[in-house]
Amino acid sequence: MRNKWLITGASGNVGQALIRHAQQLDDPPELLFATRKPPATLPEYATYLPFDFAAPTTIDAAVAAADIVFLLRPPQLADVDRYFLPVVEALQRHQKPVVFLSVQGAERSKVIPHNKIERLIEAHNVPYVFLRPSYFMQNLTTTLWDDIVTQRKIVLPAGKAKFNWIDVEDIGAVAATVMANFDPYAGQKLVLTGQENLSFGAVVQRWNNHVATPIRYQSVNPVRFYFYKRKQGMTKGFITVMLLLHFLPRFQQEPEITSTIQDLLHRPPRSLDDFLQDTAKRLHQR
Ligand SMILES: NC(=O)c1ccc[n+]([C@@H]2O[C@H](COP(=O)([O-])OP(=O)(O)OC[C@H]3O[C@@H](n4cnc5c(N)ncnc54)[C@H](OP(=O)(O)O)[C@@H]3O)[C@@H](O)[C@H]2O)c1
Known part of the structure; x- marks a missing residue:
């Protein structure tokens, strides 16, 4: 089976x-x-299970049906007791292991939801692996993409802070490896990073080597950023997430670079240059 x-x-x-x-x-x-609504098409070997963090009745049935759970915190859900305690209790009740997608540096701040979720999982003695990835390259092609395409600019309160850039594909590859062979990794907190720490200014400079119409990086203060995003219709909750993610690194040390991806996948992580070249092709098609 x-x-x-x-x-x-x-x-x-x-x-x-x-x-x-x-x-x-x-x-x-x-x-x-496991999502709130069924997808238009399902991948091979997949079954849809209704799952809503805001509806605890969907949680117990879904966890009971699984052998192992990949748990992710949707960015808009911050109330850990309300949305994640029911999941962790279900994991404990049904004795299911979990691979939890956390974030690099989660251990340093007791106030971020990932830190609270990690502690909740540990306190309930649920067998776990925590994946703590750095900053997603794909932020450029999702949350930041509209401004890049329509205005050729990135507006963030990030100053000259350096971020470690990781490809989400590498996170997916590590998650699949760990879920397929959980026991040797049980109890590990895997910090997943790409090869380089780079500021947005440096990233834009590199990108511009590949694109015809240059992209600008504009660093703004948090208040200006807040109103800029509100004008664009972004919710207050999501602006807060963006602020935490981009403003706080200005006051923190550069991210640590680890060899976890190389160790687990026996190949280096994808380079940012490779990602930027590929994305430049998409920009040329616009
Ligand atoms: N962006 C970064 O640089 C970065 C770095 C490190 C860690 N992280 C962490 O990565 C996580 C985000 O991962 P991602 O980018 O893959 O997320 P994403 O693309 O925003 O996807 C969110 C997922 O959550 C589902 N979802 C939303 N609300 C839900 C609810 N009430 N019940 C059930 N499912 C719900 C969505 O499904 P439906 O809407 O279809 O139901 C969707 O599948 C966050 O915890 C973030 O902190 C991000």
């Missing part, structure tokens, strides 16, 4: 990457596609 993997966030960036890599395994698992 196939191993059953419950994938929360299955329609999102990391969920989709995990599903692509799970399907490439020699013995692909059955994927329980």
Whole structure:
């Protein structure tokens, strides 16, 4: 019988990457596609399971149906007791292991939701692996993409702060590797990074080597950023997430660079240059 993997966030960036890599395994698992609404099409070996962090009744049935759970915190959900305690209790009740998508540096700040979720999982003695990735390259092609395409600019309160850039595909590949062979990794906190720490200014400079119409990086203060994004219709909650992600690194040390991806996948992480070249092709088509 196939191993059953419950994938929360299955329609999102990391969920989709995990599903692509799970399907490439020699013995692909059955994927329980856990989102609020059924997808238009389901991948091979997948079954849809209704799953809503805001509806605890969907949670217990979904966890019970799985052998292992990939848990992700949707960016807009910050109330850990309300949205994640029911999941962790279900994991404990049904004795299911979890691979939790956290964030690099989660251990340093007790106030961020990922830190609270990690502690909740540990306190409930649920077997776990925490994945702590750095800054997604795909932020450029998702949350920042509209400004890049329509105005050829990136507006952020990030100053000259350096970010470590990781490709979401590499996170999906690591998640699939760990879920397929959980026991040797149980209890590990894997910090997943790309090869380079670079500021937005440096990233834009590199990108401009590949694009015809240059892109500008404009660093703004948090208040200006807030009103800029409100004018664009972004919710207050999401602006707060963006502020935390881009403003705080100005006051922190540069991210640590780890060899975890090389160690687990036996190949280097994807380089930012490679990603920027590929993305430049998409920009030329606009
Ligand atoms: N961006 C970064 O640089 C970065 C770096 C490190 C860590 N992270 C962490 O990565 C996570 C985000 O991953 P991602 O980019 O893959 O997310 P994403 O693309 O925004 O996808 C969010 C997923 O959550 C699902 N979802 C939203 N609300 C839900 C609800 N109430 N119940 C059930 N499912 C719900 C969505 O599905 P439906 O809407 O279809 O239901 C979707 O599949 C966050 O925890 C973030 O902190 C991000």
